[in-house]
Amino acid sequence: MLKHTVLQRSFIHISVASLKKGPLNLKGKSPADKRWLVRQLSDPFVKAAHTQNYRCRSAFKLLEIDDKFNILRPGHSVIDCGAAPGAWSQVAVQRVNSTGEHMENPRGTVVGIDLLRITPLDGAHFLSNQDITDPATEAQLLSLLPDARADVILSDMAPNASGLRELDHERLINLCLSVVGLAEKVLRPGGSLLCKYWDGALAHKLQTNLSQLFQDVRTIKPKASRKESAELFYLARTFRKR
Numbered sequence: 643m644l645k646h647t648v649l650q651r652s653f654i655h656i657s658v659a660s661l662k663k664g665p666l667n668l669k670g671k672s673p674a675d676k677r678w679l680v681r682q683l684s685d686p687f688v689k690a691a692h693t694q695n696y697r698c699r700s701a702f703k704l705l706e707i708d709d710k711f712n713i714l715r716p717g718h719s720v721i722d723c724g725a726a727p728g729a730w731s732q733v734a735v736q737r738v739n740s741t742g743e744h745m746e747n748p749r750g751t752v753v754g755i756d757l758l759r760i761t762p763l764d765g766a767h768f769l770s771n772q773d774i775t776d777p778a779t780e781a782q783l784l785s786l787l788p789d790a791r792a793d794v795i796l797s798d799m800a801p802n803a804s805g806l807r808e809l810d811h812e813r814l815i816n817l818c819l820s821v822v823g824l825a826e827k828v829l830r831p832g833g834s835l836l837c838k839y840w841d842g843a844l845a846h847k848l849q850t851n852l853s854q855l856f857q858d859v860r861t862i863k864p865k866a867s868r869k870e871s872a873e874l875f876y877l878a879r880t881f882r883k884r
C-alpha cells in the first residue's frame with residue numbers, strides 16, 4: 643500500500659501528508675494550477691483516499707459501482723486498462739481476493755496495463771509502459787490470465803487531453819472500442835465490462851456496440867465523479883458472444 647496519496651497534475655507532485663506540515667507554497671504556479679490544488683485539497687474523496695490508503699480518489703468510483711452491481715467477486719480474473727497509478731487495481735485486488743488473504747474464498751487474478759509505469763502492488767500483475775491497443779500487449783495479457791480468459795474488464799483510460807472537447811471525446815471512444823474488441827477475445831460468457839467515456843456525439847456508437855454483445859448496458863455517473871466533468875461510465879453486464 644502507498645504511504646501517501648499523491649496529488650498529480652502535470653508537474654505538480656505533492657503528497658497529501660506533506661501538506662499537513664504547513665502552508666502550501668504556491669509561488670510560481672499558474673492560476674490554473676492554483677485552482678486545481680485548492681480544489682484537490684478541499685475534495686473529501688482526496689482526503690478519504692489518503693486515510694484509506696488508496697492511490698487516488700478514483701477508487702471511490704469503482705467502489706460505489708461495485709457496491710451496487712457486485713461485478714467483482716472472489717476468484718474472478720480482472721483486466722484493468724489504464725491502471726496507473728493503481729487505485730482501481732487496489733479495489734479489484736481486495737474484491738477478487740487475488741492476494742489469497744481470505745483462504746475460505748477462491749483466489750482471483752488482477753492484471754493492470756498502462757502507458758505509464760505502475761508502482762507494484764501485492765496481488766496484481768502490472769504491464770507498465772504498454773499500450774492496450776498494441777497486439778504485443780494482448781499476447782502478454784493472455785499469458786497472465788488463467789485459461790487466457792477474464793471475467794471482468796475495467797477501463798478508466800483517458801488519453802492526454804488536447805483541450806479540444808470533440809477530439810478528446812473521439813479519442814476516448816476509440817480507446818473504449820479497442821476495449822470492446824479485447825472483450826470479444828477474452829471475456830467469459832456472462833462477464834462484465836466497465837468503461838469510462840467522455841460524453842459526446844459518438845457515445846451512441848459505443849453503446850450500440852456494447853448492446854450487441856451484452857444483455858444489459860447502462861450509463862453510470864458515480865458520486866465521486868465530479869459534476870462538472872463530462873465523464874460517464876458504461877457498465878455492460880452478461881456478455882454473450884456474437
Ligand SMILES: C[S@@+](CC[C@H](N)C(=O)[O-])C[C@H]1O[C@@H](n2cnc3c(N)ncnc32)[C@H](O)[C@@H]1O
Pocket residue numbers: 697698700701723724725726727728729730731755756757758772773774775798799800801802817
Ligand atoms: C484516469 S487514469 C486511470 C486511473 C486508475 N483507474 C486508478 O484508479 O489509478 C487514466 C490512465 O489511462 C492511461 N492510458 C491512456 N491511454 C492508454 C493506452 N492506450 N494504453 C494503456 N493505458 C492508457 C493513462 O496513461 C492514464 O494513466
